[in-house]
Amino acid sequence: MSDPSLIYFNQAATSWPKPEVVMQAVDQALRQGGNPGRGNHGLALAAAHRVESAREAVARFLGLKDPSRLIFSFNATDALNMALFGVLRPGDRVLFTPLEHNSVLRPLQVLRRRRGIHLQELPLGQEGHLDLDQAGRLLQRRTRLVVVNHASNVTGQIQDVRRLGELARREGALLLVDAAQTAGVLPFALDELQADMLAFTGHKGLLGPTGTGGLCLAAGLELDTWRVGGTGNLSHQELPPQLLPERLEAGTHNVCGLAGLEASVTYLGGLEPGEVLRHESRLRERLYRGLLDIPGVRPVGPPPTAASIGVLSLLVEGMDPALVEYRLEKECGIICRTGLHCAPRAHRSWGTFPRGTVRLSPGWFNTEAEVDAVVQALGKVVAT
Amino acid sequence: MPVHVYITFPSTYHAIRADRLLSQSNLEHQMLPVPRVLSSSCGSALRLAPELWPSAAIILAENGVQVEGEYRLQENGGRWQVLE
Numbered sequence: 001m002s003d004p005s006l007i008y009f010n011q012a013a014t015s016w017p018k019p020e021v022v023m024q025a026v027d028q029a030l031r032q033g034g035n036p037g038r039g040n041h042g043l044a045l046a047a048a049h050r051v052e053s054a055r056e057a058v059a060r061f062l063g064l065k066d067p068s069r070l071i072f073s074f075n076a077t078d079a080l081n082m083a084l085f086g087v088l089r090p091g092d093r094v095l096f097t098p099l100e101h102n103s104v105l106r107p108l109q110v111l112r113r114r115r116g117i118h119l120q121e122l123p124l125g126q127e128g129h130l131d132l133d134q135a136g137r138l139l140q141r142r143t144r145l146v147v148v149n150h151a152s153n154v155t156g157q158i159q160d161v162r163r164l165g166e167l168a169r170r171e172g173a174l175l176l177v178d179a180a181q182t183a184g185v186l187p188f189a190l191d192e193l194q195a196d197m198l199a200f201t202g203h204k205g206l207l208g209p210t211g212t213g214g215l216c217l218a219a220g221l222e223l224d225t226w227r228v229g230g231t232g233n234l235s236h237q238e239l240p241p242q243l244l245p246e247r248l249e250a251g252t253h254n255v256c257g258l259a260g261l262e263a264s265v266t267y268l269g270g271l272e273p274g275e276v277l278r279h280e281s282r283l284r285e286r287l288y289r290g291l292l293d294i295p296g297v298r299p300v301g302p303p304p305t306a307a308s309i310g311v312l313s314l315l316v317e318g319m320d321p322a323l324v325e326y327r328l329e330k331e332c333g334i335i336c337r338t339g340l341h342c343a344p345r346a347h348r349s350w351g352t353f354p355r356g357t358v359r360l361s362p363g364w365f366n367t368e369a370e371v372d373a374v375v376q377a378l379g380k381v382v383a384t
Numbered sequence: 385m386p387v388h389v390y391i392t393f394p395s396t397y398h399a400i401r402a403d404r405l406l407s408q409s410n411l412e413h414q415m416l417p418v419p420r421v422l423s424s425s426c427g428s429a430l431r432l433a434p435e436l437w438p439s440a441a442i443i444l445a446e447n448g449v450q451v452e453g454e455y456r457l458q459e460n461g462g463r464w465q466v467l468e
Contacts, residue, residue: 048396051400233427235426
């Protein structure tokens with residue numbers, strides 16, 4: 001049961017509460033047991049069915065035609081590492097945005113040291129949008145990969161991934177989309193985005209359990225192996241299997257988590273396309289406008305009407321962001337997050353590095369009444 | 385003893401997909417460990433009556449399920465005898 005005395009505005013970290021059907025599915029899978037592919041008895045087969053049923057459901061939800069090209073991972077970070085270590089070779093040139101999370105920035109820096117890849121940051125235009133003209137020019141130099149954050153976990157701003165994908169494809173570069181904040185919120189399909197790889201997590205907008213996520217791969221793209229080990233089949237071979245998804249999925253799956261993830265995408269699939277985004281955008285805009293009425297509070301990021309998910313950063317004049325977070329919880333029962341949100345370059349872009357911001361992130365289960373309560377509470381915290 | 389068709393797969397993914405698809409089509413079949421006489425791959429094999437295999441093969445092919453091998457086996461005193 002969720003705690004009704006709390007207002008949870010930290011959905012960008014992990015969504016909460018979860019739909020009841022998700023908890024039921026996890027509970028049922030945990031009670032039934034079994035390890036997929038490890039044995040051919042009823043329990044192992046039932047567990048394998050859970051995994052493949054989840055794969056089909058998530059692939060369908062994300063618009064991926066061939067489920068074997070949906071590689072399950074344990075979170076978006078895991079999927080991004082799989083993608084980056086899987087495609088980048090010594091000397092490759094990579095373009096990335098300043099809005100990337102450390103789940104992209106750190107693997108890229110490690111690969112720069114280990115494999116001598118070359119990194120170049122794409123510039124942002126006015127109001128935080130990617131400068132696509134400049135991106136087009138930078139892509140004219142031979143580039144292996146472009147990495148783009150679909151929506152910022154600091155400001156909520158959505159980037160025009162499709163246009164970037166078209167530019168990348170025209171110049172023969174691959175496009176990797178970090179959809180950690182957008183899967184489940186924005187309606188999209190891998191093909192429509194012109195993306196070659198898309199990494200997602202299950203526990204944020206998809207409303208599933210932690211420990212789930214995946215990487216969608218476009219047809220024909222092959223990755224070097226990332227995590228290798230037992231797959232339950234071809235055990236006589238000392239090298240990993242060639243076929244997807246097993247080639248990239250060594251070790252035991254998070255069966256219970258994936259059962260929950262299937263339940264959550266089924267739940268989301270029952271909503272109108274774009275309904276979650278419309279809801280989050282409404283809440284964000286209401287929040288943004290409410291904050292503008294509080295003296296000393298400054299929203300950080302694009303204007304309230306910019307295409308955004310339910311994420312909003314702010315600063316309070318003369319008050320440490322950490323104290324704002326602490327007081328909002330202790331005095332008002334409001335949950336939010338303070339700091340750099342693992343995206344240091346995004347804060348450099350918005351002039352909030354290294355202090356960071358207070359981030360409020362409402363989601364599908366939040367209401368306009370909660371937004372109003374948060375605005376009122378923040379006004380009280382600022383005034384006293 | 386009856387003769388069955390045994391189908392092996394290149395991966396667990398394809399074996400389970402086959403199982404799901406044939407169940408959805410109400411084609412009677414069983415999943416069992418790959419007989420060691422066929423392969424040491426440790427995966428799952430699909431067993432069904434020979435007369436059902438042509439229909440099953442079409443369903444699997446239409447859905448992109450990869451088949452590694454197709455065998456006719458007869459169980460005989462605790463062992464499998466490969467007929468072809």
